[in-house]
Amino acid sequence: MGRRILNDALRTMVNAERRGMATAKLQPISGVMISFLNIMKHRGYIKNFEVFDPHRVGKITVELQGRIKDCKALTYRQDLRAKEIEKYRTRMLPTRQWGYVVVTTPNGVLDHEEAIRQNVGGQVLGYFH
Numbered sequence: 001m002g003r004r005i006l007n008d009a010l011r012t013m014v015n016a017e018r019r020g021m022a023t024a025k026l027q028p029i030s031g032v033m034i035s036f037l038n039i040m041k042h043r044g045y046i047k048n049f050e051v052f053d054p055h056r057v058g059k060i061t062v063e064l065q066g067r068i069k070d071c072k073a074l075t076y077r078q079d080l081r082a083k084e085i086e087k088y089r090t091r092m093l094p095t096r097q098w099g100y101v102v103v104t105t106p107n108g109v110l111d112h113e114e115a116i117r118q119n120v121g122g123q124v125l126g127y128f129h
Contacts, residue, residue, distance in 0.1 A: 006033050007073040009060075010126065013046075017068045029058040035109035036073075036102055036125060037062065043100055043111065045128060073126035077104075081121040085112050092127050099129025 009026040016024035026033070029051065037060070040046045047063035080088055080103065089112050093099035101112040105122035115122065 004075070005030050006036065006126065007075065009033055010036075010071040010073050010128070013062060013064065014068055014071050017064050017066065022064060024062045024064060026060040026062060027057065029054065029060050032104070032109065032125065033060070039100065039102055039109065039111050040068075040128060069129050071126070071128040074124055077123035077125065079121070079123055082116065082119045083121075085116055085121065088112075088124065093129055099127060101127045 005028055009029075012026055013024045034051065037046065037049050041048065045065065045067045047065050049060055049062040052059045052061070078088075085101070085103065089099075089101050090096070092101060102125045103110055103112060103115045103122045104125050105115055105118075105120040107118055107120050109125065110118070110120075110122075
């Protein structure tokens with residue numbers, strides 16, 4: 001169920017971007033989704049997001065920037081070692097110049113660059129470009 005929530009939220013954001021909307025409302029929410037959005041914000045793919053009522057079902061309002069081309073969550077969480085992350089990234093992303101693979105590690109939810117820098121592996125949550 002939790003993996004489906006993340007995938008639905010990311011698809012909602014992509015559809016809102018394609019329709020030219022300035023914001024997207026995501027509901028229900030999860031802690032993994034908030035971590036994924038933090039990475040997207042840090043890398044400049046979204047402007048900002050606000051979490052409303054996080055203790056219940058909750059809602060997130062995301063301010064879009066127009067940079068997201070595609071964004072997917074994997075329903076199966078594939079295990080990756082630190083050495084395999086670069087090979088996986090070249091297979092999943094369209095070019096070397098943009099896009100990030102998001103990995104959940106023992107050090108938290110990281111993008112592929114941080115995971116390689118910290119030399120940790122983990123499970124792939126999804127990717128965006």
